[in-house]
Amino acid sequence: MTDPIVLLLVGIAVVIVGILWLRLHAFLALALAAFVVGLLTPRDSLLHHWEVEKGEAHQVAVEKADQSIGKRVADGFGRTCAKVGIIIAMAAIIGTCLLESGAADRIVRSALNVCGEKRSPYALSGSSFILGIPVFFDTVFYLMIPLAKALASRTGKNYLLYVLAIIAGGSMTHSLVPPTPGPLLVAGELGVDIGQMIIGGLTVGIFGMIGGFMYAHWANNRWPMEVRPGDDMTTEDIKALADRSDDELPNVWLSLAPILLPVLLIAGHSIMKQVIGSEPTPDQKEWLSLTSVLGDKNLALTLGAGLALWLLAKSGLKKGKELTAAVRKSLGSAGSIILITGMGGAFGGILQQTGIGSEVSAWIEESGMGLTGLLLVAFFVTVIIRIAQGSATVAMITAVGIVGGMVDTGGSYWIGYVALAIGCGAKPFPWMNDSGFWVVGRLAGFTEGETLKTFSCIISLLGIVGIIVTIILANLWPKFIF
Numbered sequence: 412m413t414d415p416i417v418l419l420l421v422g423i424a425v426v427i428v429g430i431l432w433l434r435l436h437a438f439l440a441l442a443l444a445a446f447v448v449g450l451l452t453p454r455d456s457l458l459h460h461w462e463v464e465k466g467e468a469h470q471v472a473v474e475k476a477d478q479s480i481g482k483r484v485a486d487g488f489g490r491t492c493a494k495v496g497i498i499i500a501m502a503a504i505i506g507t508c509l510l511e512s513g514a515a516d517r518i519v520r521s522a523l524n525v526c527g528e529k530r531s532p533y534a535l536s537g538s539s540f541i542l543g544i545p546v547f548f549d550t551v552f553y554l555m556i557p558l559a560k561a562l563a564s565r566t567g568k569n570y571l572l573y574v575l576a577i578i579a580g581g582s583m584t585h586s587l588v589p590p591t592p593g594p595l596l597v598a599g600e601l602g603v604d605i606g607q608m609i610i611g612g613l614t615v616g617i618f619g620m621i622g623g624f625m626y627a628h629w630a631n632n633r634w635p636m637e638v639r640p641g642d643d644m645t646t647e648d649i650k651a652l653a654d655r656s657d658d659e660l661p662n663v664w665l666s667l668a669p670i671l672l673p674v675l676l677i678a679g680h681s682i683m684k685q686v687i688g689s690e691p692t693p694d695q696k697e698w699l700s701l702t703s704v705l706g707d708k709n710l711a712l713t714l715g716a717g718l719a720l721w722l723l724a725k726s727g728l729k730k731g732k733e734l735t736a737a738v739r740k741s742l743g744s745a746g747s748i749i750l751i752t753g754m755g756g757a758f759g760g761i762l763q764q765t766g767i768g769s770e771v772s773a774w775i776e777e778s779g780m781g782l783t784g785l786l787l788v789a790f791f792v793t794v795i796i797r798i799a800q801g802s803a804t805v806a807m808i809t810a811v812g813i814v815g816g817m818v819d820t821g822g823s824y825w826i827g828y829v830a831l832a833i834g835c836g837a838k839p840f841p842w843m844n845d846s847g848f849w850v851v852g853r854l855a856g857f858t859e860g861e862t863l864k865t866f867s868c869i870i871s872l873l874g875i876v877g878i879i880v881t882i883i884l885a886n887l888w889p890k891f892i893f
Contacts, residue, residue, distance in 0.1 A: 415456070415767040419813060422448040422762060426809065427800045431844060437805055438750045442484070445758040449480040452765050460764045464816060483764070484757045491756025492749060494599040495592065499752065500745045501712035502590040505669045506546035507741035508719035512726040513659060514666035515542055515554050521663040523562075531562055532572050532627070536580035540620055543584035544591065545670055545715075549850045551581040556854045563638045570638050572631035574855050575869050579623030583873055586803055586834040587612030587619075590673075590712055592752045593807040594834050600759060600811045601818060603827045605708045606681025609674060611827045611891060612834065615877050615884070619835070622876030623869050630865055639856020661726055669719035673711035680706025755805065759812020767813055782824050782885055786832040789814045790878045793836025801844035803837035810836065824889040831881045838874025841867050 422444045429440030454476055461472035478486075509515040518541065522534035535555060542551045559573035589595040589605050589612070598608040660666075680702040687695045705711065724734060792813055797806035810833050818826050841848050842863065847870075852862035884891060 415765040415770045418448050418451055418765045419762060419767050421451065422758065423796060423799070423809065426758075426796075426805070430800050430802075430805075437802065438747075438754050441751065441754040441758045441805070441808070445484045445487070445754065445761045446480060448758075448765065449483055449761045452761070456766045457764055459766055459769075464763075464766070464769060483761065487757030487760035488753045490760070491596065491599070492753040494756075495595050495752055496749050497709045498590045498595060498712050499592055499749050500742060501709075501716040502545045503741040503745035503748070504716040504738060505712070505719045506550060507737055508716075508723040509542070509546065509666070509669060510550070510554060511737050512661060512666075512719075512723040514661050514669070514719075514722055515546070516558075517657075517660040517663055517666040518542065519555065519558055520657060520660065521666075523558075528562075528566065532569070532576040532624070535559060535562075535573055536576040536620060536624060538580065539577045540580035540584055540616065541667075541670060543581040544588050544674065547591070548581045548585040549847055551585075552577060552847075552850060552854065555581070560638050568635070569631060571634060571636045571865065572627050574851075575627035575630060575865060576624060578851065578866060578869055579620045579627060579873065582838070582870055583616035583619045583623075583877070584612070586807070586837045587616045587831060587877070590708075592748050593804040593837060594830065596752050596756060597807050597811045597830045597833050598827070600756060600815050601826050601830050603830050604681050606678040606706065607825070607827055607891075608830060609678045610681070611825075611831055615831050615835070615880050618880040619873040619877040623873045626869050626872050630869070634861075634865070661722060665722055669715045669722065672718060673708075673715035676702075676706045676711040676714070677708055751804070752808065755808030755812075759808060759815060762809075762812035763816045767816060769816060782828070782889065783882055785814075785817055786828060786878070786882055786885060788817070789829050789832040790836040790874075793833050794839050794874070797837050798840050798842070801841070801846070803841075803845075803847075807833050807837045824885065825891045827891065828881055828885040832878055835874045835877035835881060838877065839871035841870050 425444035425447050426440050429435040429443055430437060433440075435443070457476035458472055461467045461475045462469060465472075467475065509518075519535070519538040522538045523531055526534040535558070539551050539555055542554070546554075555577045556574070559570070559577060562573055563570035585591050585593070587594050589598055589608055594608060594612060595605075597603075598605055680699075683699065683702050687699065691699060705714075720734075720738070723737065789810065793806050793810040796809050797803055800806070811830075814829060814833065818829055843849075843859070848862060848866060851857070851866045852859065855862075857865065
């Protein structure tokens with residue numbers, strides 16, 4: 412029998428070589444890795460996976476083990492897309508509409524008005540934390556960096572603090588809170604309730620953001636910087652942005668609604684289930700029936716997308732064909748993400764069929780580390796893949812395929828802790844092979860050395876604080892609050 416660890420290393424090597432050396436699209440690199448590992452996996456391993464790990468009847472296990480590699484990859488791809496396809500598409504629409512309508516700008520400005528100029532770093536961090544739920548980190552940074560430059564130009568100080576505050580907020584939700592594709596897929600593959608994942612991700616994310624914020628203050632005092640023009644805009648552009656009228660932007664509550672509505676519906680149903688318990692009264696059953704419909708992740712995100720589209724149409728900035736073009740643009744980017752996520756799920760399924768989960772689980776059991784050991788393995792596996800190939804999302808997708816077979820589905824602990832550990836592992840250590848490294852460096856006007864000692868360090872710290880908090884929570888409350 413081929414060693415699962417060898418097959419794992421082969422799969423990771425194919426992904427890394429495909430992305431970094433052959434310059435393949437992540438979808439193609441993951442597909443190639445899935446086919447290579449699948450072809451090398453012995454039939455005995457497949458039988459063991461389906462019969463022992465999955466508990467299928469012998470005849471069913473034989474039928475599944477005899478499926479062609481193409482069928483196994485396609486099944487994994489379809490299964491993953493069914494879980495996340497609609498959610499990613501709707502989240503993309505929400506993100507685009509928030510940006511196009513000026514709602515995202517309104518959220519940031521309102522936070523700045525509430526906090527005042529002295530507390531503006533908190534406003535920037537909190538705003539990016541909220542916007543990072545439906546919007547990719549790179550896009551959040553594109554949106555927020557002009558505001559940081561305008562503030563620094565006005566105050567004449569704290570430019571680095573403003574930049575790092577944005578990173579501390581937006582980066583945490585990117586890896587921990589659905590419907591961002593990475594945490595969404597991880598939660599789906601591990602069978603974690605999406606509402607619970609949102610609450611757990613926000614909890615750990617807030618602690619991580621606080622840790623990052625402390626580093627931001629220290630770095631700002633150590634390496635004070637003046638405003639840098641960057642690649643995104645000139646000094647004139649920055650001044651124009653600062654002078655933009657608030658009357659051009661939508662109401663703050665309407666701006667927040669497309670984000671808050673799906674989060675409250677999904678998380679609300681999860682909380683209600685736990686509060687009511689396993690023996691609801693007839694009236695409680697009716698409420699649960701209603702919240703189960705409205706709290707369905709696909710419907711909740713669709714309602715949020717509809718509200719975001721209405722907000723964009725109401726703003727008058729996009730009409731007719733322009734509105735259609737904005738939606739088409741968002742769905743175009745979502746399509747690429749769905750392809751990557753779907754094939755990542757297929758690759759993860761193929762990895763699990765090698766028996767890697769049983770192999771590492773046995774090692775953890777022998778070591779006596781228990782749940783803490785599992786969380787550390789999930790964290791460091793993700794870290795290694797992240798450093799090697801650069802993408803946090805690809806690292807999470809690959810890691811869950813390795814770790815997924817190790818979790819205890821019997822309920823001795825909340826499986827969401829494993830998902831959070833993977834999300835935290837997607838943080839350290841971003842360097843030159845990470846697109847976010849160049850986005851931040853170029854837009855903020857940092858040199859490569861400055862980007863390494865600011866962006867790379869704060870992102871790594873976010874992950875380290877996050878995994879420490881996750882381990883503490885897991886040991887104090889194995890079931891968490893659920």
